[in-house]
Amino acid sequence: MKFHLVLVVLIGTIFGIGLEGCQCKVVQFIFGDSLSDVGNNKYLSKSLAQASLPWYGIDLGNGLPNGRFSNGRTVADIIGDNMGLPRPPAFLDPSLSEDVILENGVNYASGGGGILNETGSYFIQRFSLYKQIELFQGTQELIRSRIGKEEAETFFQEAHYVVALGSNDFINNYLMPVYSDSWTYNDQTFIDYLIGTLREQLKLLHGLGARQLMVFGLGPMGCIPLQRVLSTSGECQDRTNNLAISFNKATTKLVVDLGKQLPNSSYRFGDAYDVVNDVISNPNKYGFQNSDSPCCSFGNIRPALTCIPASKLCKDRSKYVFWDEYHPSDRANELIANELIKKFGFVRVDQTTPPSPSPALAPSSDD
Numbered sequence: 001m002k003f004h005l006v007l008v009v010l011i012g013t014i015f016g017i018g019l020e021g022c023q024c025k026v027v028q029f030i031f032g033d034s035l036s037d038v039g040n041n042k043y044l045s046k047s048l049a050q051a052s053l054p055w056y057g058i059d060l061g062n063g064l065p066n067g068r069f070s071n072g073r074t075v076a077d078i079i080g081d082n083m084g085l086p087r088p089p090a091f092l093d094p095s096l097s098e099d100v101i102l103e104n105g106v107n108y109a110s111g112g113g114g115i116l117n118e119t120g121s122y123f124i125q126r127f128s129l130y131k132q133i134e135l136f137q138g139t140q141e142l143i144r145s146r147i148g149k150e151e152a153e154t155f156f157q158e159a160h161y162v163v164a165l166g167s168n169d170f171i172n173n174y175l176m177p178v179y180s181d182s183w184t185y186n187d188q189t190f191i192d193y194l195i196g197t198l199r200e201q202l203k204l205l206h207g208l209g210a211r212q213l214m215v216f217g218l219g220p221m222g223c224i225p226l227q228r229v230l231s232t233s234g235e236c237q238d239r240t241n242n243l244a245i246s247f248n249k250a251t252t253k254l255v256v257d258l259g260k261q262l263p264n265s266s267y268r269f270g271d272a273y274d275v276v277n278d279v280i281s282n283p284n285k286y287g288f289q290n291s292d293s294p295c296c297s298f299g300n301i302r303p304a305l306t307c308i309p310a311s312k313l314c315k316d317r318s319k320y321v322f323w324d325e326y327h328p329s330d331r332a333n334e335l336i337a338n339e340l341i342k343k344f345g346f347v348r349v350d351q352t353t354p355p356s357p358s359p360a361l362a363p364s365s366d367d
Helices: 002-014 075-082 098-104 129-147 149-158 167-174 187-207 225-230 238-261 273-281 330-344
Strands: 028-032 105-107 160-164 212-216 266-270 290-294 320-322
Touching: 028 075, 028 129, 075 160, 075 330, 098 105, 098 129, 129 149, 129 187, 160 187, 167 238, 187 212, 187 238, 225 290, 238 266, 238 273, 266 330, 273 290, 273 330, 320 330
Parallel strands: 028 105, 028 160, 160 212, 212 266, 290 320
Antiparallel strands: none
């Protein structure tokens, strides 16, 4: 009997499995697009959706491009920091290992990705949500082989999940005539198609262990600088904003319904549309000076689409709602994240790791 006990202890030591169980940390698994990407597209060499050029990342870490489509942090970064959760690295980060996954989770978000497989195809390489879920399944196999089936099940069920996609399905699919979806559907039937697809994806994630899940809603995407500059008036495009509102309404119902149907699920919908709309409509109220054009732009040539080394930066990045033609600045992301934290009363999963501070903005070039 003693021999068998010694053998069990020895096996547990060799394979890193203690008799008391995994003792794993609570981590995040993030599924999303460029608003949440922390470097996956950087490793997709053929992808046209890139944040690998200066001045991306100027206000985070060493100030070099890190794969985020912003000057600083993402909304998911900030919410996770405030909850005491580690920041999950990009799935394609070469340093990713089983140990890193167990300590930090994984971020599968990919710039240009959408709920639909066809979305963003002209970016050539990007991960759709179905592809991201497929990669997550591979991650689960790795962890099961490392800590065993039962401990892995506990690890994944205790983790937090974020799903934040949808804007590309409109801006880089339905609203572009080069995509067949633009003439196959009308506004309502396209949203029905999106929601039906998202329903199956969220059910699939639940089947893989996702119990605590936040689905992020869409902001007023008709007001991003790219949409404004493509309009004749320079104002927000109402149709695009109405699509976002309709999507949010349908997704709210979907999340509530799934929360009732799926056992042991805690599913939430993060809707920051109203606060973002108010920031854009009344920027001075929130300490911003500009809410209709990007901080990083290529002179008078608009839209430049991405921030490039030859671009000029605004004098004070903390005063701009938008960093480039598509994406909010770090300060705007902080405001959005804080609104969601307040709305949902997020609590910390630990009491030892303080939230990362807002980055100190490095000097900008003059206009």
